[in-house]
Amino acid sequence: MELEKLTPLSEHDPNLWIGAEVIIKQGNLAGHTATIIRTGNGWVQLKMAASGGNGETQSRMVAKRAYELAIPPYSSSLGRNANTKSIMKNRLEGNGEKVSEKLASLVGTKVIVKYGLHKGKKGVICNTSNGAVMVKIGK
DSSP states (O other): OOGGGSEEGGGSOGGGOTTOEEEEOSSTTTTOEEEEEEEETTEEEEEEEEEOTTSOEEEEEEEEOGGGEEEOTTOOHHHHHOOHHHHHHHHHHTTSSOHHHHHHTTTTOEEEOOSSTTTTOEEEEEEEETTEEEEEEOO
């Protein structure tokens, strides 16, 4: 697989990055896959599976820049490879209703987390701000 021909992560909506599987394109870890855990201050925090000498699987945390990462062609992450431009267009335009109003109307809704660290956990939307949804994870 030619790493430079893969779609760079930076071409996708950052709101869809968490939980996505990526391939590292540069550095001593080039060619390895990892899962995005979080982002901040221009860095993408990754979790890599690493085999121990005794056959155990351990996780390793790595920080990379988005331009150093690519989406593998077989990946179903990032909103099931949805067209990022249409996602952004729908987010900005909606059906004539502002996105913040739509999100605010979801407060109190029970949800199941689909991506990221809390994938599969149940919770309730407790707040929305700047296009983000805060979920209180239940016991």
